[in-house]
Amino acid sequence: MVTPTPSSAISHDTASASVGVAGGPSFSPLYQQIKALILRSLQAGEWKPGEAIPSEVELAARFKVSQGTVRKAVDELAAENLLTRRQGKGTFVATHSDEEQVQYRFLRLIPDRADAGGEQSRREFLDCRRMRAPADVARALQLKAGDMVVEVRRVLHFVGVPVVLDDIWLPGHLFKGLTAERLSEYQGPMYGLFESEFGVSMIRAEEKLRAVAADPSVAELLKVDAGTPLLSVERRSFTYGEQPVELRRGLYRTDQHYYRNELS
Template sequence: MRSTAPTFSPLYRQIKDFLIASLERGEWGPGDAIPSEGELAQRFNVSQGTVRKAIDEMAAENMLVRRQGKGTFVSTHSDPRSFYRFLRLLPDDGVAVPSVSKPFFCEKIPASPEVARELGLRLGDPVIHVKRLLSFAGQTVVFDQLYLVGDLFNELTLEALRAGERSLYSLFESDFGVRMISAEERLRAVAADAESAGHLGVDVGAPLLLVERTAYTYGNKPVEWRRGLYCTAHHYYRNDLG
């Protein structure tokens, strides 16, 4: 019988896992400063270079942000610099303009097979279904449908979605303690159905860009699945590949 070799994890990755666990527990909240590299090195009894490598990787993954001369902080969706991280739509002239979110539907529903699969739930588990429109410079460009894990967003209401001018992810972070760390998207061309055509002011059958996004919080846990229909008559989807 051939024995299975144990999986080796570099020391800095182990430190990274410890730090992520601290973020999950809420030891440091969004916007908080974390201890210095020297303090963390003492806590974990490792070199400062090992801690620095773990923090560098977390900063590259947008979990932490370094501020010159101030320290390292937990990333937050309230930071204006994070606004365009998950929204990649630009007008044809390439000049970004603020979007206006107009939620119009929010109800708890049982998870369909597709939603359950995307969110790692059981069929029929509760999810929060949200519909909203996004407009740019007065023009409606996006029709979004969101499906959120019901246990995490049980108290979400349409009134809360409409209150204030926070982004959805900023609302989820501040009111529900759920921070979106990463996301994966699938893009394809589709034809507008009657509902999306009505919301976006296009003809039924007009070409739209469908963006399906699964967003994850700490621990790579899926918490949101979104289907966004984008009208690209005067806008385009931009993705920077570094």
């Protein structure tokens, strides 16, 4: 990427070229460079989750490029769910704070009954503790062996029925002071808490799914018989710069829900 000048302007003479790792030229469209600069501002916290970013006209003036170039960069960021366009209001940094309105942003569990789309959910936090990261967790979070992590265990209930058992690991240095009490007292979604109180935005996730059988301890928590088929979902969530900031292993009951994904 081209390093911006102090005014964040991009020279049109070098708008399409940058220097590759090996020292040779590599070429990047101008809008991609603007996208990278906007991402840099997002990562630096210039605009907080839920806040409006400057208008396309203002960004075009700031970066000394056309409004169309800015629009293309913003379109890509909106398509990646990093920005949100609101008709007649502007463009905002995506946030998890209103996650409840769309259920859970990364949780794609849908009730079988079409009339149960707004079913009530409740979180039950079973544990929250600091511990040395197990080797597999450290690798997934790109931590050193023995680094501290925060481990959270919770159950999600829908209409009074336990449906999801989550085991969650978070880098300890990013989540100092996170306790079960803070998690339980926070009224919004958990990712909203991470944004507002710890400055960590979960911007994308990747998942691995497989079928497993409930062992006796899991069966007791999810109120099913031992051996009941469950959906196992392992998720890694990332913040800016492709930094993994959460490892989550969930076990889902699918007797009254199904997992929905959209492919494009």
